[in-house]
Amino acid sequence: LFRSQMLDEAQVAPEPGRAAEPTVLQPAARPGAAAMQAAVPGAPAAGGFKQGDQVEYHSSTHNDWLPASVLQVDHAGRIIIDLKPNTWMTPEEQALKVRKRKGGAYPRGVANVA
DSSP states (O other): OHHHHHHHHHOOOOOTTOOOOOOOOOOOOOOOHHHHHHHSTTOOOTTOOOTTOEEEEEETTTTEEEEEEEEEEOTTSOEEETTEEEEEEOHHHHHHHEEEOOSSOOOTTOOOOO
16 A cells, blocks of 8 residues: 555656656766776776886786787877787776886886786
């Protein structure tokens, strides 16, 4: 009884002669780079890289951080790195997989195992 009363109160009848407007559901907000950044302590600000930056890329295949260089940057903050030369990485992906290289440079192809 109480439940049906709540449903009746929730339903709003349109004015006579006028159709009810449909309810529009908005999609849930997706976390942006800033929110993702907060979830990854110590990660650099995504989208802040420039061409030539020495970075580390987290490879899920190798389960390790590999040395890389930023080859290209576009106006949206996406980057291409030398380890993935045919793939644009969004700022959101960068927040999880790319960071400034720690310490000094080391030879290309040598993973930082420290």
